[in-house]
Amino acid sequence: MREVHRVGLIGCGWMAPFHVAALQSLGDRARIVWAADPVRERAEAVALPAGARSLTDYHKGLGEVDCVFVMVPHHLHHPITLDCFRAGCHVLLEKPIATSVEQADEMIAAAERAGKAFMVGYQHRYKNCVQQFKKILDSGRYGKPFLLEGVMDSSMKGYALGWIARKETLGGGVFFSSSPHLLDVMLFVGGEVQSLRMVGTRGGVAMEGEDTAACVMKFRSGMIGVARDTWASPRCRTWYTLHAACEKAHVTLTTTPLGDLARDAHRCAWVTRIVADGGTEEVLLESGEGLDVLPEIQHFFNCVDSGCRPQTDGHMARKLIALILQAYRDAEADGAN
Ligand SMILES: NC(=O)c1ccc[n+]([C@@H]2O[C@H](COP(=O)([O-])OP(=O)(O)OC[C@H]3O[C@@H](n4cnc5c(N)ncnc54)[C@H](O)[C@@H]3O)[C@@H](O)[C@H]2O)c1
Structure with missing residues (x-):
């Protein structure tokens, strides 16, 4: 029988309701255990309809879940994702992977060390x-x-x-x-x-x-x-x-x-x-x-269950930011941006 995934949500802003709606439509394949945001009202607004707890500090919930969806500002993707892998969770991270290639490399290495699924949300x-x-x-x-x-x-x-x-x-x-x-x-x-x-x-x-x-x-x-x-x-x-x-x-x-x-x-x-x-x-x-993220989330859980690599895994997402950051450097050099 397939495991019911226990999910924690980190970041309860604009993107979160799409993920909550998709998770709720999955029936007993996944259960939202908590939603965390330093702004308490945002965490409560996202968590309550789903019957989950709201937290202002995600660290307090990492031990209770096997999967975490990370939906925070980009400069926080790197430290928060590393915390999740350290706690032994699978991670579905909203795009982009990080703000630098070096951070992306550390995140990919952390996922591999932890033996956990790492998918970036290019839905x-x-x-x-x-x-x-x-x-x-x-x-x-x-x-x-x-x-x-x-x-x-x-x-x-x-x-x-x-x-x-x-x-x-x-x-x-x-x-x-x-x-x-x-x-x-x-x-x-x-x-x-x-x-x-x-x-x-x-x-x-x-x-x-x-x-x-x-x-x-x-x-x-x-x-x-x-x-x-x-x-x-x-x-x-x-x-x-x-x-x-x-x-x-x-x-x-x-x-x-x-x-x-x-x-x-x-x-x-x-x-x-x-x-x-x-x-x-x-x-x-x-x-x-x-903007339905349900097919993306189903792919994520399929990968968690089977151990297969997500299509938009850390390597694919790193390739994208490497291309983009190189294009920025070229554009800065000739005044095109
Ligand atoms: N896939 C898409 O189509 C799509 C669309 C929009 C945004 N996004 C992505 O979703 C992510 C979030 O964007 P958004 O538009 O929801 O931003 P947002 O500003 O609306 O929400 C971000 C939330 O993160 C919270 N936050 C900040 N620090 C936190 C912490 N330490 N712990 C927990 N929560 C924290 C903020 O309080 C805020 O509520 C970004 O990665 C963004 O690129 C994806």
């Missing part, structure tokens, strides 16, 4: 719509893809961003924090990247790093990739778009929250569509998946 590749998008391209039905474009478009102007506004706590700008959601999926779909360059600018969000970034990449397959991401959109149009130009058709995936993304994302409805257009438009998938 998009696990979703049915992205799996379908990749399958459609891999099937060859629309010919070879030669251009892959990823776009994220959201509006963060006017929100109090706190730690997100500071480079030291975020790790960079939008390209460090949000664009990896595009890059992870683009590497999943397109394979190894041979070269990548970024440029960044400011569109009026009150933050130290760039609020708008674009990057181009060349895949070993010959395909080129373009990723554009802004938090400074005058109005959020379509939150997440993937577009592949194939020899015989454009294949486009769009995911849009039907409400305010920053304020209401876990309460509002979402639509996801995949459309192929090779002269006649064909809707290939329409669903309400949105």
Whole structure:
């Protein structure tokens, strides 16, 4: 019989309700034991509907759980994840892995020493719509893809961003924090990247790093990739778009929250569509998946149960920040950010 996983949640801010909702839908596969946040009201708001305890210090709960979900500001990913491995827990860590490659290496080593699962939450590749998008391209039905474009478009102007506004706590700008959601999926779909360059600018969000970034990449397959991401959109149009130009058709995936993304994302409805257009438009998938982290969490528990390595494990997540930090260094050197 499968074990019921006892889960602790560290960090009870914007992202936490998505994880709580997904965990609650898993029935007896997992039970939230506690939720921790130094801001007591946040811990209580997340823990109470799930029937769990709220803590202001996560250290007090580590001995009671076998899995921990870490959802805290980026500069805390490294110390908190190390604490969890020291306590013998499996860790599902929100993206990105850390703010430096050196920290990522220590976290990977700690997971290996502890013999515990370590997964970083790049949820998009696990979703049915992205799996379908990749399958459609891999099937060859629309010919070879030669251009892959990823776009994220959201509006963060006017929100109090706190730690997100500071480079030291975020790790960079939008390209460090949000664009990896595009890059992870683009590497999943397109394979190894041979070269990548970024440029960044400011569109009026009150933050130290760039609020708008674009990057181009060349895949070993010959395909080129373009990723554009802004938090400074005058109005959020379509939150997440993937577009592949194939020899015989454009294949486009769009995911849009039907409400305010920053304020209401876990309460509002979402639509996801995949459309192929090779002269006649064909809707290939329409669903309400949105920012559902359930497939990611199921993958995590499957890996914990089987001992298999998660697809977005520490090594994959380290590869992403290594690419990103190198692209920042190149951009700083030629004044492009
Ligand atoms: N996967 C996604 O689509 C997605 C979207 C948004 C955010 N995120 C990620 O989720 C993580 C959290 O982001 P957020 O938007 O929820 O931020 P947030 O600021 O809304 O929440 C972070 C919470 O962590 C708490 N915290 C700070 N120090 C703590 C500590 N020592 N112990 C416990 N809690 C502590 C804060 O009090 C706050 O409530 C980040 O890694 C972020 O990149 C992921």
